[in-house]
Amino acid sequence: MTQMLRTPDAGHVKRTRPISFTFNKRQYWGFEGDTLASALIANNVRVIRRSFKFHRPRGIVGAWSEEPNAIVEIGANNTRVPNLRATQIELYQGLVAHSVTPSKWLRFDTLAISNVFSGLLPAGFYYKTFMWPKSFWHRYEKRIRRLAGLGYAPSGQDIDTYDKMHYFCDVLVVGGGPSGLIAALTVARSGGRVLLVDDQSEIGGSLLSKTETISGKLAKYWLKDVITELRSYPDVRLLKRATATGYYDHNFVVINERLTDHLEHHNERLRRERLWRVRAKEVILATGAIERPIVFCSNDIPGVMLASAIRIYLLRYGVLAGSKVAFFTNNDSVYHTALSLVESGGEVVGIVDIRKNPKSTIVERARSTGIPIYDDHVVVAARGGFNGLKKVQLARANSQGDLILTNKGELKCDTLGVSGGWNPVVHLHAQSGGRPEYDQSAGMFVPGKSVQSERSVGAAKGHIALRECFVDGVEAGKSAALGADLKLGQIPDIPFTIAESSEALKPMWEVPPSQLNLHNDKSFVDLQNDTTASDLRLAVREGYTAIEHVKRYTALGFGTDQGKLGNINGAGIVAKYLGVDISELGTTRFRPNYTPVTFGAISGRSIGGYLFDPVRKSPIHEWHVMAGAAFENVGQWKRPWYYPRDSETMDDSVKRECLAVRGGVGALDASTLGKIEIRGPDASTLLNRLYTNSWSKLPVGRCRYGLMLGEDGMVMDDGVTARIGDNHYLMTTTTGGAGPVLTWMERWLQTEWPDLKVYLTSVTDQWAVVSLAGPDSRRLMANLYPDLDFSEEVFPFMSVVSASYVGVPSRIFRISFSGELGYEINVPANYGYSLWSTIMKFGESLNITPYGTETMHILRAEKGYIIVGQDTDGSVTPHDLGMDWIVSKNKDFIGKRSLFREDMKxxxxxxxxxxxxxxxxxxxxxxxxxxxxxxxxxxxxxxxxxxxxxxxxxxxxxxxxxxxxxxxxxxxxxxxxxxxxxxxxxxxxxxxxxxxxxxxxxxx
Amino acid sequence: MLQIECPWCGPRDQSEFSCGGEAHISRPLEPDALDDIEWADYLFFRKNPCGRHYEQWCHIFGCRRWFNAIRDTVTYKFIAYYEMGANPPELD
CATH class of the missing domain: 2.40.30.110 (Aminomethyltransferase beta-barrel domains)
Incomplete structure (x- = not known):
């Protein structure tokens, strides 16, 4: 249970709760509160995986989502989650993790030979090598797929469920660090509805690894007080483990909350993730900053990491990143970390500072502690083997800082903390439409002008000092509260922090080239994609001048980390090679999502099953199910396709059903056909304008077939419309056309002809329709309605009559889609099942046969009746259908002008x-x-x-x-x-x- | 996702609406009097401004009423909403 690099008492992990876990089949111990990464470091596990392209050993670099190297997979089969960052996985009892690595063995990677021949794999290698001859691609492909790779997709169905949440708030605060918290407090005290989200397991951000005191208290106590106060407001919600992944138009922010990934046992009553769709009146971005690395030779050797990560591992998790730690910096921030390390019993072998004779208070303190400070030095190369870093090579540059002149020997260490300054997390600001601007004095990209109602605060704005964060937070809280029409409450005081003198950083993207032949190896810019500084140089040499193009040519920032570490260095290096200023070159576009989001969260519950797409069933559906019908999907409707008997095949059934209709009588459930009630004194006028034929003279009680065209003259829908009364029509549409046709008619009525006195009502679901067809249908109708006269003289083809069915109002249409004598009976939907059953009983003696859509299609095809959308495709006119007879020449209608163009003839x-x-x-x-x-x-x-x-x-x-x-x-x-x-x-x-x-x- | 203010139902998500394109295109009263070019202009040709765009929207998964809106195609900001048939508000 020993953990070599665990300090006796630093950090917040619960030392009373040891946890065992497995990494690459070996068991280790950590504590509750650890991440997988902190526990691995505590156990001195230095190599996590092999790299993507060159198969070089790689270790942990960062402490959160910026991590490019430590990519692992947890779970197995259908619970497998590939490509997780070890730095973000909370440790739980029994966690099993594996390296996501392109080869089987971490230690002996035969494919690491590609590192030796890496000269053959420069940037643009795919384009150059595989485009010719084209036919050779299939030979390369298999080998390349084996060389590269980032884990396996889960197999089988996901056992988890996922939720979605719609939320509205006055102010959304993204990030629970010092500036975000005090901003939230300002709004909360003004009575605002606040949502504060933080992507870590604890709210606090940088305060979780701070040694400074705030208003005389340790940071953790100040933090506790603020969170307690925030929780006391009923309208304030705090979410942890929740990442704002995308910022869209009109202050719409999507937040991915992870609810169960940190739990040991799967509980099917808990949702794994919840996707929050938040509409906020005002947004405060307190997303912090990510430390920027400095690029130098062999900077990928395990043990080279971010200085801030060393600090977090120490102060939050109580873990020493190594036993002999050196730092390489161009700013003040690492000195705090070095001092903390020494206080916790770590050994700091030296701080290599690019700056000449820095004089800030903190530097002096470090110097007085006896930490060797190598000012005006650079680390030109790291050296080590599979077990990680052994030493770093020091040197001194010329006065311009663009050429290494003097060898300054070596420094033995197993860990190097690098700090090249800070990159504010401007991602969400950029996604909201803002353009990050380069601040020359601070040497970083900071948020530009706001396009939406958002403002950045604290480190996200480039303000690293704690006091500035608080000032920002209060100001932003005030402006957001006012923006959300709140009345300002009691404004929090700016907490007291000890002010120290500090010295500005000296920007350095890449250690300059050397005259001395100190070390000849690659300098990595993007560790995940193995993009090197020489790849960028090659891209520039080959003529690429835009950073977006260089990105695509070299794969810079294409990894699952989206270049959180390397992108800005990459831009700086490219700018240098191009001889332009980085502010001119700019950054690549920041796009959602900030960190990867699972497909489960995106689909929520709308996957598979009934929530994927609503199913519509006719009121007679259950009868069809009992009769053993095979169903066909028609839009969202389930329609009986055919009714197989005994061992019939589909062909047998359809043949039998066709013969029954042509020779006797068949029944079709036609309830799904679209039905629209048209009422009002101008009903005829509306129909005249929408249909190609004329409706004014249609007598009450008669029906007419109509074609509806688009304004381009093409057939859009067809159907039979019946005149029920002087000002009352019932229109039928195709099953799929019901919605679009109603929308189409409504649009004309509302936007073009608001003067017409007509109401439209969809009654598709209100009426059940049974279609009877066949020579025996008249006899059956006479049995059903003994009081009615169904003779040709009284009830001719294309007429409609109202009648009572078991005391319920019904309508009978004499129409036909089969070419046979036919009737359609409409009854209120709730009587549909009863009507159908009665028809089956009354029709027994006539050997009535239920038939499905397949038979209906054949019968209508035998008659040459079209189905709009099957026989037409949006480029077919009535003339093309041979239906000139239906086109009136005496009135205007939608589509007429187009139809009468020369070309249409x-x-x-x-x-x-x-x-x-x-x-x-x-x-x-x-x-x-x-x-x-x-x-x-x-x-x-x-x-x-x-x-x-x-x-x-x-x-x-x-x-x-x-x-x-x-x-x-x-x-x-x-x-x-x-x-x-x-x-x-x-x-x-x-x-x-x-x-x-x-x-x-x-x-x- | 845009937030659109239905004059009848208030602010709702864009997914409840359908956009009908450019507003204030009246259907010619006598289509037959137009030549093909004029007719094509009515039928197909639409403005594609960089800036203020006068357009029709329908709250299709809500009250199903059509209304007009002025939207900036650069910032996606809705500048005004007004009823069908009304003249657009005067903007400076």
């Missing part, structure tokens, strides 16, 4: 025809392309395509509907269908009305 437009294959048993595939010649010569001249195709049992042959250029005048001509298997099938063009061309049966 072209003879060679694709027109609607029937097709009969020479082989009567061959069913053409729908979508098959048609040509005029049998022999294909490239380019092949396509003349059309098959839109519908079936085997017709009635006609004892296959039939097809098609759109063919100039087809209406080509009846009797030949076309050739080209099948996927290479066959070319001849077919004869004919009228689409295959069956009963004189329409005698439906009008009988």
């Amino acid at each position: 072209r003879d060679n437009r694709k027109q609607f025809v029937g097709l009969e294959t020479d082989d009567p048993l061959l069913i053409l595939p729908e979508g098959a392309q048609l040509t005029n010649e049998q022999n294909r010569s490239i380019p092949v001249d396509m003349v059309g395509h098959v839109t519908s195709s079936y085997m017709s049992v009635e006609l004892n042959r296959s039939i097809a509907l098609a759109l063919v250029k100039g087809g209406i005048k080509r009846h009797g001509g030949k076309v050739y269908a080209h099948l996927i298997d290479g066959r070319i099938v001849p077919a004869t063009i004919r009228s689409p009305n295959f069956y009963d061309p004189k329409n005698k049966r439906q009008e009988a």
Whole structure:
């Protein structure tokens, strides 16, 4: 249970709660409150994985989401989570983690040979090597996939559930560090509804690893007081383990809260993650800053890490990052860390400071403690082996700082803390539309002008000193409260902090090139993607001048860490090579998400099952289920497709159903057809404008078929509309067209013709519809409604009558989509099931047969009745369908002007025809392309395509509907269908009305 | 996601709305009197301004009413909302 590098008492981990965990199959011990990374460091585990491209050993660099190296995988099979940062995984009893590494062995990586031959793998290597010859790609691909790799996707279904939360607040504070907390306090005291989110397991940010006192108290006590006060306000919510991952328009911020990843046991009643969709009146970004590395030779050797990470591991987790620690810095911040290390019993072998003779208070304190300070020095190279860092090579640059001149010997150490200054986390500010600006004096990119209602505070604004953070926080809290129309309450006092003299940093992106041949190895800019400074130099040499292009050429910042460490150094280095100022070059675009978000969180519960897409069922649905119907999805509707009996195949059932309708009587559940009530004195006028034909003279009690066009003259929907009263119509639409047609009509009414006195109401769900078809349907109707006269004279084709069904109002339409004598009975939806059951009982003697949509499609195709959206595709006019008869020339209607353009009368437009294959048993595939010649010569001249195709049992042959250029005048001509298997099938063009061309049966 | 203020229902998420494109394009009273170019102008050609755009919106998953809005295409800020058929408000 020994943990080599654990201090006796520093940090916040619970030493009374030891935890055992497994990393790469070895058991270790840590404490409650550890992250996987802090526990691994405590156990002196230095190498976490092999790198992506060169397979070099890599260790932990950072302490939070900036970590590029320590990528691990936890769980197995369906609970496997790949590509997690060890620095963000909270330790729990029994945690099992593995390196995510491209090869099997961490220690002996045969593929590390790619490091030796790395000269062959420069930037742009993929583009250069694999573009020629193209056919060789499949040979390279397998090998490359094995060389690279970042873990495996989970297998099987996710066992967890995920939630979404919609939230509104006056002020959203992102980040629970000193500036965020005091800002939240300011708003809370003004009575605001505040949401404060922090992505760590404890709220506090930098205060969790601070040694300074605040108003005379230790930072942790000040922190506790503030959090207690915040929690006392009912309208304040604090979320931990919650990352603001994206900032979108109109102050819409998406927050990913992780609820169970830190727990030992899976509990199916708990949600794993919750995605907060927050709309905030004002946003305060207190996202802090990430320490910036300095690029030098072999800076990837395990043991080289961020100085701030060393500080966090010590002061928060009570872990020494190494036994002999050196620092390399260009600013004051590492001196605090060095002093803390010494106080906790660590050994600091030296601080290498780029600056000449720095004089701040803290530097003096370090010097008086006896820590060797190498001022005006740089670390030119790190040296070590698989076990990590052994020493660093020191040198001195010339006075301009652009060339290394003097070798200053070596410094033995196993850990090097690097600090090249700070990079404010400007990601969310940039996502909100702001443009980060380079602050020359501070040497960092800071937030620019706000575009949305947001402001950055504290380190996120480049203000590193604690006092500045507090001042910022209070000011931002005030402005946000006012922006959210709150009345300012008692403003918190700026807490007292000890002011120390400090000295400005001296920017350095990369240690300058050396005249001395001290060490010849790569200098890494992006550790995760193995992008080196020489890759950037190569990109510049090859002519890249924009940072976005350099990024794509070299993969800089493309990793799962999105370049949180390396991107700014990369920009600085590229600017230097280009000879421009970094402010001119700028940064790459910051895009959501700030850190990776699981697919589970994004999909929430809307995945699989009934929440994925609502299912609509007809009121008669249960009967169909009991009858064993096979169902078809039509939009969101479930419709009976066919009703198999015993061991029937689909073909058998459909054949039987077709014959039953043509020879007896069949029943179809047509409840899903769209139904729209149109009421008002101007109802006829509206229909006249929307349909191609005229409605004014349609008598009450009669129905008419109508075509609706878009303003471009193309067929949009069709259906039968019945005149129920003088000012009352009932329109039917296709099943899929119900919504769009209503929306279309509403739009015209509201935006163009608000003067028309018409109301539209969707009644699709209010009425159940049973369609009866077949020569025996009249007899059945007479049984159902003994009081009604169904004779042709009284109740002719295309008429409607109101009647009572078991005392319930119903409507009977005499219409047909099958070409047979047919009736459609409409009853209120709740009576649909009863009606259907009664019809089945009354029809028993007539051998009534329920039929599904497949049979309906065949029957209508035999008649050449179109289905809009199947036989038309948005480029088909009424003329093309051979339906000139329905187009009125005496009135205006939507689409008329377009329809009467010259071009619409072209003879060679694709027109609607029937097709009969020479082989009567061959069913053409729908979508098959048609040509005029049998022999294909490239380019092949396509003349059309098959839109519908079936085997017709009635006609004892296959039939097809098609759109063919100039087809209406080509009846009797030949076309050739080209099948996927290479066959070319001849077919004869004919009228689409295959069956009963004189329409005698439906009008009988 | 934009936040849009339905004149009838108040501020709601963009996902409840559908955008109808440019506003104040009246359907010609006598389409037959237009030549093809004029008709195409009505049918297809729309402004694509950098800045203020007058457009139609419908609260399609809400009250289903259409209304007009002025939106800045650069900042995505809604500058004004006004009823169908009304003249756009005077802006400076």
